[in-house]
Amino acid sequence: MYSAFLENQVPTAYGYDAERLKGLLSAVIVQNVQPGVWDWLQEKAGTTASVGQFNTAFVLIPRKTGKAVIQLTEEQNQNIQSTRKGFSIKGWTIDRLARVWLVLQLDTSDQDRYFRMIENLFLAAEMNELVALYSALPVLAYPELWKARCSEGIRSNIGDVLLAIICNNPYPSEYLSDAAWNQLVMKAFFTEKPIRQIYGLDQRANQELAKILTDYAHERWAAHRPIHPQLWRCVGKFINEDNFNDIKRVAGSADETEQKAALLACHDSDFLLAKELLEQHPEEKAAIEGGVLTWEGIE
Amino acid sequence: MCCSHNFNEEGLAAGKRETFSIESVKGMQFFDPHVHMTSRTTDDYQAMADAGVVAIIEPAFWLGQPRTGIDTFRDYYSSLVGWERFRSSQFGIKHYCTIGLNSREANNEPLAEQVMEILPLFIYKEGVVGIGEIGFDDQTAAEEKYYRLQLELAKEAGLPVQIHTPHRDKKRGTTRSMDIALEHGLDPHMVIVDHNNEETVKEVLDRGFWAAFTIYPFTKMGNERMVEIVKQYGSERIMINSAADWGISDPLAVPKTAALMIEKGINYGDIRLVTYQNAITAFGQSGQINEADFAAVKEIDQTQKFAGNTVLRGGQQPRVDKSSMIIR
Numbered sequence: 001m002y003s004a005f006l007e008n009q010v011p012t013a014y015g016y017d018a019e020r021l022k023g024l025l026s027a028v029i030v031q032n033v034q035p036g037v038w039d040w041l042q043e044k045a046g047t048t049a050s051v052g053q054f055n056t057a058f059v060l061i062p063r064k065t066g067k068a069v070i071q072l073t074e075e076q077n078q079n080i081q082s083t084r085k086g087f088s089i090k091g092w093t094i095d096r097l098a099r100v101w102l103v104l105q106l107d108t109s110d111q112d113r114y115f116r117m118i119e120n121l122f123l124a125a126e127m128n129e130l131v132a133l134y135s136a137l138p139v140l141a142y143p144e145l146w147k148a149r150c151s152e153g154i155r156s157n158i159g160d161v162l163l164a165i166i167c168n169n170p171y172p173s174e175y176l177s178d179a180a181w182n183q184l185v186m187k188a189f190f191t192e193k194p195i196r197q198i199y200g201l202d203q204r205a206n207q208e209l210a211k212i213l214t215d216y217a218h219e220r221w222a223a224h225r226p227i228h229p230q231l232w233r234c235v236g237k238f239i240n241e242d243n244f245n246d247i248k249r250v251a252g253s254a255d256e257t258e259q260k261a262a263l264l265a266c267h268d269s270d271f272l273l274a275k276e277l278l279e280q281h282p283e284e285k286a287a288i289e290g291g292v293l294t295w296e297g298i299e
Numbered sequence: 300m301c302c303s304h305n306f307n308e309e310g311l312a313a314g315k316r317e318t319f320s321i322e323s324v325k326g327m328q329f330f331d332p333h334v335h336m337t338s339r340t341t342d343d344y345q346a347m348a349d350a351g352v353v354a355i356i357e358p359a360f361w362l363g364q365p366r367t368g369i370d371t372f373r374d375y376y377s378s379l380v381g382w383e384r385f386r387s388s389q390f391g392i393k394h395y396c397t398i399g400l401n402s403r404e405a406n407n408e409p410l411a412e413q414v415m416e417i418l419p420l421f422i423y424k425e426g427v428v429g430i431g432e433i434g435f436d437d438q439t440a441a442e443e444k445y446y447r448l449q450l451e452l453a454k455e456a457g458l459p460v461q462i463h464t465p466h467r468d469k470k471r472g473t474t475r476s477m478d479i480a481l482e483h484g485l486d487p488h489m490v491i492v493d494h495n496n497e498e499t500v501k502e503v504l505d506r507g508f509w510a511a512f513t514i515y516p517f518t519k520m521g522n523e524r525m526v527e528i529v530k531q532y533g534s535e536r537i538m539i540n541s542a543a544d545w546g547i548s549d550p551l552a553v554p555k556t557a558a559l560m561i562e563k564g565i566n567y568g569d570i571r572l573v574t575y576q577n578a579i580t581a582f583g584q585s586g587q588i589n590e591a592d593f594a595a596v597k598e599i600d601q602t603q604k605f606a607g608n609t610v611l612r613g614g615q616q617p618r619v620d621k622s623s624m625i626i627r
Contacts, residue, residue: 052419059423063586124373124420126380158385 013108013141045105062095086170099132108141134164137171151180173200182209195230210238229261236268323558332356332578333540343550344390350554353593354393358432369413389616391597397431405445428582431461450483473499513542514552522556534569538577
């Protein structure tokens with residue numbers, strides 16, 4: 001019986017259990033707004049709402065919900081992350097969450113219409129709306145459709161908008177091409193975003209990105225400007241005869257964090273000279289192998 | 300918005316030159332309810348922040364040449380609630396705007412129709428504190444039509460209206476603007492009549508409207524005249540702005556006028572009303588102004604910068620020493 005039910009089930013447009021996620025998000029919203037506000041949201045999300053009403057509701061949300069940072073339990077946080085891997089609402093404001101929730105209520109049966117509705121929200125969005133919309137990318141239906149929009153978002157110069165795409169957002173690492181991904185990482189360094197919050201940074205490391213970032217490091221050295229030590233995290237697996245001198249230079253830095261970063265990069269590398277360099281620092285090598293010194297500890 | 304103007308060098312040379320020192324207004328806070336920052340540089344933002352300007356309103360206006368398509372209008376409105384708002388926050392200044400179809404471009408009727416269709420997308424956005432700047436320029440039939448339509452829109456949305464009064468035939472244009480607003484059932488307390496002068500102020504105040512004055516060299520008010528107006532009419536429902544734009548104008552007009560008012564013996568309470576509080580009271584009727592945000596836009600950025608951490612806000616712009624020959 002059960003397997004027959006599964007076979008007959010209509011496949012959803014989402015790549016995860018969207019119904020479960022909606023339920024979890026609803027519960028968080030309910031505990032963070034006044035009862036009247038929750039009723040208002042449900043009314044606006046109903047199937048009888050017109051396109052115009054939906055768009056206006058999306059804009060009006062902060063006037064109803066306020067903009068306080070949401071309270072949620074650790075259990076809720078974990079349930080959300082297990083439903084859509086990498087998706088986190090921790091630290092969000094209530095208007096941001098309610099906007100993402102509202103977009104999740106859209107009818108997905110007509111793919112073109114669904115795409116146009118959301119794309120139009122992007123076109124007329126103010127700053128906070130853009131933050132909410134880009135945070136919604138990993139939970140939207142038809143995930144393949146949003147690659148160009150995500151790449152476009154990376155071109156933004158508005159700090160909060162970039163943060164919403166770059167940090168704690170699983171969509172870019174899952175769907176962007178190498179070129180767009182590399183642009184995201186480069187832009188994160190260039191605009192001084194918290195690198196450790198980039199989801200999938202290690203998994204998406206690639207030869208081309210390592211080259212772009214070492215070139216960038218050379219520019220910074222030429223300008224006598226500091227280099228973020230996490231930059232070498234993206235280079236480790238691709239250390240070769242061309243960039244090994246850079247690693248040596250960083251390992252010989254007067255700054256202890258830079259030294260550690262260079263040795264962590266060496267540990268990630270199969271390049272013989274890098275292995276030898278790490279051997280020359282038995283204390284750090286032991287710390288790395290013992291899990292005491294990790295990239296998470298480098299800032 | 301401004302008209303083109305000729306420089307009058309004799310005018311510049313005449314009168315004694317007094318240097319403005321920000322020390323004279325130290326500790327004061329200013330709200331400039333009309334300034335077109337899109338046309339200004341980051342130096343202006345820094346100078347305004349240094350002189351005590353904590354919040355501004357940027358009315359949608361004419362960009363110096365007519366737009367030819369709806370997309371440029373959409374992008375302009377979108378920049379007022381997006382990029383310009385962010386740019387302002389980097390200097391610790393809270394940015395609001397008013398959204399509307401300006402009078403000059405109301406004369407391109409096919410385009411004006413399309414603009415009217417997209418206005419509802421923007422007027423409910425966060426930080427949109429009114430419909431503006433709208434009203435008359437040449438006082439044509441098309442201008443009147445779109446002025447009326449936008450008054451209706453303001454009424455429906457419960458938003459204040461920021462009225463631009465014409466440069467030519469100003470007195471009659473101002474009277475007519477108020478007549479029409481009343482005809483549409485607007486409460487004069489929801490209407491800010493801008494660019495007043497000695498000739499228009501009495502009627503505007505007598506009829507219960509807010510009277511805004513633009514301190515703008517050559518074509519609008521000078522601040523010595525402004526001091527006299529406050530002496531004569533007091534501070535109730537009067538506010539001043541710079542309307543600084545792409546013309547010869549001064550983004551420090553509000554703090555400079557406050558400094559002059561101090562020097563001329565106007566009391567502090569009146570100065571505060573005309574350079575800060577009245578604008579907040581008038582445009583705050585939109586429900587979109589929260590004075591706590593003025594401090595937040597500064598503090599959030601600065602504390603995070605001091606923590607060596609530019610998270611969450613994108614960080615404030617670093618300051619550079621302008622007097623240094625060295626650029627790093």
